[in-house]
Amino acid sequence: MKLDPFYLIVDSAAWVERLVPLGVRLVQLRIKNMDEDGLRAQIRKAKALCARHDCRLIVNDHWRLAIEEGCDFVHLGQEDLQTASLPEIREAGIRLGLSTHDHAELQTAMAARPDYVALGPVYPTILKKMKWAPQGLERIRTWKGSVVPIPLVAIGGLNPERLDGVFEAGADSAAVVTDITLNPDPEARTREWIGKTERWR
Template sequence: MKLDPFYLIVDSAAWIERLVPLGVKLVQLRIKDRDEKELQTEIRTAKALCARFRCQLIINDYWRLAIEEGCDFVHLGQEDLQTADLSRIQAAGVRLGLSTHDDVELETAMAAKPDYIALGPIYPTILKKMKWAPQGLERIAEWRARVTPIPLIAIGGLNPDRLDSAFEAGADSAAVVTDITLNDDPEARTREWIEKTNQWR
């Protein structure tokens, strides 16, 4: 499976409505602390928008809702992986992406036969408090050797200037959150990312 090299992560359907029409082809909806009705509305809106603009939508965490709403891709962290019904996810034809931060987590993830592996944080990140030190480019190269042929996603502290190094080290796709959502001009920054990643398609 080939993933788009630019992997946008946002926390609302409103962000998807703003940025996906610019040419984004891979986006994760990562929402925290909302009730189920709100989540359902957000997922339905995001799904409709992504279908309209031919963008692959990935739902973070809420695999049951993703199945109910007919979504075809979910992303799970290690804690969610412990409680997820992988056979049900597989039976629904839903693809699976998993987060990893160390050797133990990578072994756990690989046993689940995911459709991609994410590694982070590559650089220091302000997205959330991490107990892991920045992984660095060498870890990307190590993970690349260990997960081939599964696609490898790099996440954490990435920006357009660091992009080539991450891909040269072995990443297939770069996941981006705050570099865009906290930018003074998210639309311009998104266009910059798309232009920069076009050479890696």
């Protein structure tokens, strides 16, 4: 499976509506605190928008809702992986992406036979408090050697200036949250990411 090199992560369908029409081909809907009805409405709206713009939607964490809403991709962190039913996810035909931060988590992830593995944080990140130090480009090379032929997603502190180094180290896709969502002009920054990742498609 090939992932688009530009992997946008947002926390609402409103962001999907705003940025996906610019040419985004891969987006994760990552909503942490919301009731089930609200989540379902967000997933439904994002799914319709992505279908309209030929963009692949990945639902973070909420795998049961993803199954019920007919989505085809979920992303799980290590804690969520412990409580998720992999047989149900597979039976529904849903692809699976997993987060990893150290070698133990990588082993756990690979045992679940994911469709991609994410490694982070590559650089310092402001998105959330991390107990892991920035991994750096050398860790990307190591991880890539361990996960081949599964795609490797780099995440954490990425910006357009750092992308060439990340891809040259072996990442197949670069995930971004705050460099776009906290930018004064998210649309312009999204276009910059799309342009910068074009050569890696």
